[in-house]
Amino acid sequence: MDAAPQAATAGVLALSTGEWALVVALLAAVCAYAAAAVHLRRGGTAAPWPRRRTALWTCGWLCAGAALAGPLADRAHHDFAWHMAGHVLLGMLAPLLLVLAAPVTLMLRTLPVRWARPLGRVLASAPMGVLTHPVTAAVLDIGGLWVLYRTGLYAAMQADALLHAAVHAHVLAAGYLFAFAVLGGPDPAPHRCAPALRAAVLVAALAGHNVLAKTLYTAPPEGVSSAQAHTGSQLMYYAGAPVEIALIALLCASWPALGAGRTPLVRAAGR
Amino acid sequence: MARTRVPTGERRAGHGRNLTAGVLLGLGTVAFIDEAVFHQLLHWHHFYDRASTEVGLVSDGLFHAFSWFATVAALFMAAGLHRERALWPAAFAAGWLTGAGFFQLYDGIVQHKLLRLHQIRYDVEILPYDVVWNVIAAVLLVAGIALWAATRRRAARTSDASAAT
Numbered sequence: 001m002d003a004a005p006q007a008a009t010a011g012v013l014a015l016s017t018g019e020w021a022l023v024v025a026l027l028a029a030v031c032a033y034a035a036a037a038v039h040l041r042r043g044g045t046a047a048p049w050p051r052r053r054t055a056l057w058t059c060g061w062l063c064a065g066a067a068l069a070g071p072l073a074d075r076a077h078h079d080f081a082w083h084m085a086g087h088v089l090l091g092m093l094a095p096l097l098l099v100l101a102a103p104v105t106l107m108l109r110t111l112p113v114r115w116a117r118p119l120g121r122v123l124a125s126a127p128m129g130v131l132t133h134p135v136t137a138a139v140l141d142i143g144g145l146w147v148l149y150r151t152g153l154y155a156a157m158q159a160d161a162l163l164h165a166a167v168h169a170h171v172l173a174a175g176y177l178f179a180f181a182v183l184g185g186p187d188p189a190p191h192r193c194a195p196a197l198r199a200a201v202l203v204a205a206l207a208g209h210n211v212l213a214k215t216l217y218t219a220p221p222e223g224v225s226s227a228q229a230h231t232g233s234q235l236m237y238y239a240g241a242p243v244e245i246a247l248i249a250l251l252c253a254s255w256p257a258l259g260a261g262r263t264p265l266v267r268a269a270g271r
Numbered sequence: 272m273a274r275t276r277v278p279t280g281e282r283r284a285g286h287g288r289n290l291t292a293g294v295l296l297g298l299g300t301v302a303f304i305d306e307a308v309f310h311q312l313l314h315w316h317h318f319y320d321r322a323s324t325e326v327g328l329v330s331d332g333l334f335h336a337f338s339w340f341a342t343v344a345a346l347f348m349a350a351g352l353h354r355e356r357a358l359w360p361a362a363f364a365a366g367w368l369t370g371a372g373f374f375q376l377y378d379g380i381v382q383h384k385l386l387r388l389h390q391i392r393y394d395v396e397i398l399p400y401d402v403v404w405n406v407i408a409a410v411l412l413v414a415g416i417a418l419w420a421a422t423r424r425r426a427a428r429t430s431d432a433s434a435a436t
Contacts, residue, residue, distance in 0.1 A: 199340060206336035211328050217319040234318055241339075248340050252347040 018161070019069035026061045033057045033103065036110040049109075053101045060097030063089045064172060077158060080224040081231035088236065090168060091145075092243040095175030100250075104187040120188075129191035134201035137181035141174040142208040149212065154221040178205065183250055195255040202251060206244050213237040285357040286426040290419065292348035293366020297415075299342030300367070301374045302335060315392040327388035362426070365418035372412030379405040 015023065037049040066072055067090035075082035104123070108116050122128060130136060148154055148167060157164045182202045184192035213236040220229030252258055309316040352358040379401065382388045391400040 199344075203333070203336045203340050206339070207329070207332040210335060211332035214319055214328055214332070237318070244336075245339055245343065248343045249347075252344050255344075255347070258344055258347045258351060 015069055018165075019073070022069050023065065026065045030058050030061050033101070033106065036106050039110055040106075049106060053106075056097045057101035057103065060094045060101060063094040063097065067094070068168060080220065080228035081235060084232035084235040085239070087171065088239045088243070091141075091171040091175040092240055095172060095179045096243060096246060098176055099179040099183060100186065102186045108188070123188060124190045132177065132181050132189065132191055134178075134181040134193055134198050137174070137178040138201050138205040138208075141178040142205050142212070144170055144174050145209065145212055149216060149221045152222055155223045158223070179247065182247060183254070185254070195251065195257070199251060199255075202247060209240065209244075210237055213240070285352070285359055286362050286422060288348065288352060288357070289359045289362035290366035290369075290422075292345045292352065293363040293368075294370035294373075295341040295345035295348070295366075296363075297367040297370025297372070298374045299338050299345060301371050301378070302338030303342065305378075306335075309391075316389065324388070327382075330382070330388065359422070361418060362422040365415055365422050368411050368415030369419055370415070372408050372410070372415050375408035376405060376412055379408055 034054055037051075037054050040049040067076075067086035072082060072086055072089075076086045077083075104119075108119060111119065148157075148171075153163075153167070157167050180187065180189070181193075182198050182205075184195075184198060213233045216229055216233040216236065218229075220226060220232075224232070305316070310318070349358060349363065352363075383390060383401065383404075390397055391404055
């Protein structure tokens with residue numbers, strides 16, 4: 001128990017084997033994306049891939065990486081407040097940046113047609129319609145958080161490395177799914193819902209997230225001290241707010257009924 | 272100034288959009304003042320109120336999530352109206368006053384007094400606070416409704432006039 005915080009202060013390079021594997025995987029994701037973007041730029045036929053999206057993709061994985069490996073991840077093991085800082089990075093900010101990078105569009109444009117076509121068919125299929133429905137995504141994302149903090153899962157996760165990894169993978173994946181379902185893009189969204197429904201689900205999900213943050217203040221998960229719960233729950237509430245407002249702004253920017261036209265934000269959302 | 276640029280025939284439709292944007296921003300403003308002034312500056316309200324019931328927490332959570340949404344949506348609507356040169360400050364202000372007044376009155380009467388979710392301040396004689404709170408709310412609401420009626424009359428007059436020509 002005592003060795004871990006010391007290892008964290010020793011420097012960023014004090015990573016475990018699992019963390020090194022993770023860093024390599026994240027680097028591979030960034031390199032693959034950058035290679036595909038360069039390929040499109042050199043190809044000449046299609047429109048060049050915007051550099052802004054490569055930057056969004058890189059920043060997204062940097063946020064996820066900071067939450068999963070290194071000093072922040074180390075402290076998050078012992079301190080609920082740091083865990084919540086990681087939650088905001090991994091479950092809220094990283095997914096939004098990754099969605100805005102439109103990785104599926106890049107794949108569809110770079111892959112050979114014989115692979116791109118089946119991928120397109122999968123995206124248009126009925127099960128994908130159910131999975132990418134805003135309600136499904138909100139239940140997986142916010143419901144998952146309620147299960148994590150309101151059952152023994154949080155305590156169990158701290159004791160089991162595999163469970164720990166699985167929970168983090170779910171938080172990132174569900175966050176991505178939620179941001180995509182609510183924004184309805186910039187990747188192709190054949191099952192996109194009406195903006196009013198997406199807005200209603202977004203408001204309900206934000207309420208669910210913030211009510212959970214407030215209840216964590218007085219009723220912390222198993223094994224979390226009340227001082228840590230106080231800092232952690234306020235961090236979840238206040239640090240999450242800018243990401244929530246960004247989601248609202250991006251949704252409104254693509255909503256024609258609000259009179260949103262060709263504003264810079266719409267271009268940022270890729271549409 | 273801006274309203275002289277509004278094509279008169281579109282005034283009636285523009286009236287509704289200006290009002291809606293104003294009402295949404297009014298709600299957002301009240302919620303923002305609650306968070307910035309009463310929570311962060313005065314510390315009269317707390318992150319977690321021990322007096323809160325579960326219903327209170329959920330109602331507060333929904334209110335705050337919707338108020339952020341309303342603020343952002345209102346700003347986008349105002350930007351859209353401005354771009355179309357259809358921003359009508361008097362109608363927008365009518366909506367703002369009505370929205371702010373209505374939600375402050377709802378907060379002051381229903382949430383504070385009927386549901387007793389939380390109070391304006393604790394460990395003090397609460398009556399003066401309640402009176403000031405609700406009087407301000409009522410003044411905003413009445414001013415908003417009056418301006419609403421006035422701008423609606425003007426919208427109807429100008430669109431009738433343009434229909435006649």
